[in-house]
Amino acid sequence: MDTDTVVITGYGIKAPGINNINQFKDVIETGTCTQEILHGRGHNGSNIVCGVVHEELDSISGQNYKRYPRSSKLGIAAAEEAFTMAKLTNTESARIAVIMGTSGGGILEVEQYANHDNNLKKIPLHYVSLGDSHTLSAAIIKHLDINGQAYTITTGCTASLDAILMGKMFLEAGYADICIVGGSDALLGDWITYGFLKTANIAENIEIAETGVPFSKSHKGFVKAEGSAVVIMERKKDVEGRGAKIWGHVKGASSNNEGLSLLRSDETGRSMIAALKGAVGDVIPTYVNSQALGLIQNDTVEYITHQHLFGSAVPITSIKGMIGHTFGSMGAIQVVSSLLSIEHGFIPPTIKTNGDGFEDLPIVFETKYQNVESVAITNHGMSGNNTCLLITKED
Incomplete structure (x- = not known):
């Protein structure tokens, strides 16, 4: 048996209508649609269907993240759930890598502050960090109180799978002992909406059941959503040494x-x-x-x-x-x-x-x-x- 197999020991999620793993299991098992209509958020006040996480997440486990991009907040929350599930209590000597993927980073907040009328007083002190996609991985490192490698991948829609691929390579090559990997995006602002309206990839003024329909040539458009998921990856031989549960193998x-x-x-x-x-x-x-x-x-x-x-x-x-x-x-x-x-x-x-x-x-x-x-x-x-x-x- 290959003892260097890469395994998953924990995972966490924040998604539309989903605050934790148990809620996600119920949604995907019952086939529940958690999308909703956002009124007046499209072109000329049109309505669009979206997937929304309603938690503000300004405070997570007693720590203040009010100034952080929403994508970072979602990532922190998902990473905390994954970290707890993996029962990683003694990580001081472990070589840890946080590798997160994102398509837009903090573009939502950059957009919100863009209309500053050349008035410097309207710009928050943390404005530069909002536009830095790497704030995502750095925030997770800070929240989990670990000192390790941090990388942020911005390869678009494949970013989180690319992060998992990179984590697998790190573990197999011996560059890290624990990889905290995944992705986070919060792209419900005008930038992403109008961009996809321009290419006719989002439908306006339509019912939830009539858009974002997989495998159908009778429907048009996809449903944009925000969310985050994080998994903890380790080598199997290391996991067996500390008695953690293995939830799956990254084959x-x-x-x-x-x-x-x-x-x-x-x-x-x-x-x-x-x-x-x-x-x-x-x-x-x-x-x-x-x-x-x-x-x-x-x-x-x-x-x-x-x-x-x-x-x-x-x-x-x-x-x-x-x-x-x-x-x-x-x-x-x-x-x-x-x-x-x-x-x-x-x-x-x-x-x-x-x-x-x-x-x-x-x-x-x-x-x-x-x-x-x-x-x-x-x-x-x-x-x-x-x-x-x-x-x-x-x-």
């Missing part, structure tokens, strides 16, 4: 970049096929936890990839109809959902859709209770990376 990880121009992506699916094949190798996963978010181009790439590698033999599902798309943190949220799926023995349903246009894809429409040995996770971003992961129950 495979693979990433590539399509090398295309702005806003384009590889519609042939070749890059995603290579990434997923690189992650799973010869393993046939129990199911695929898919990137599918309700954009026909993206979901078609998922379709092409799945049919090429697995055909109808492997079920596929997407949790984005429940919580929406959380950008750079979504991959880590998919990992946490997969860990819960493995622990409790079920495949989460793909809600909102009947698979119109994707009829020959083996989509899971209702919660399927069964033993889950492994989950393949897919993630890709516009004009950017394709990153995939394989999480398994055993070595």
Whole structure:
């Protein structure tokens, strides 16, 4: 048995309608949609559907984070839950790396203070830190009171899976003993809204059930959401030495970049096929936890990839109809959902859709209770990376 296997010993989450792991388990098991309509937040006062975390998080465990970017607050809260779950009490001698991914960092707060009318008094003292994406990882280091390496990855929608991939490499190479990895994004401001309205990727004045519909050619647009997820990764031999519980094994990880121009992506699916094949190798996963978010181009790439590698033999599902798309943190949220799926023995349903246009894809429409040995996770971003992961129950 390979004692250098990378394992997960803790995980935490903050997501729309979800304050902790137990609530997340209930949402994905029952197929509950936690999205809502934000009135007057679109173009000319239109309404848009979003996934919102309603906690302010200005104070976390008695510490004041009022001046921190919201993405950092979400990351701190998720990291604290993961750290507690992993029972990491004596870390003074351990080499720890915090590696977090984000798509927009503190752009929400930068946007809020941008209308300063050239009046320096309107600019907060911490304005520079709001625009520094690395505030995310640095804040987690500070909150957990650890002294280690800190890195922030900004590879767009694949950022948190890229952070997990990097953490796996660090552990295997011996650069760290514990890796606290994941992602966080809070992008519900005008910048992200108007950007995706311009490209017609967000629908306006529409009901919750009619947008952000995975695997459907009858619907348009995705649902943007905020959230964070963090996992604790260690080498198996180290975990066995301290008697911690192992929740899953990070068996495979693979990433590539399509090398295309702005806003384009590889519609042939070749890059995603290579990434997923690189992650799973010869393993046939129990199911695929898919990137599918309700954009026909993206979901078609998922379709092409799945049919090429697995055909109808492997079920596929997407949790984005429940919580929406959380950008750079979504991959880590998919990992946490997969860990819960493995622990409790079920495949989460793909809600909102009947698979119109994707009829020959083996989509899971209702919660399927069964033993889950492994989950393949897919993630890709516009004009950017394709990153995939394989999480398994055993070595």
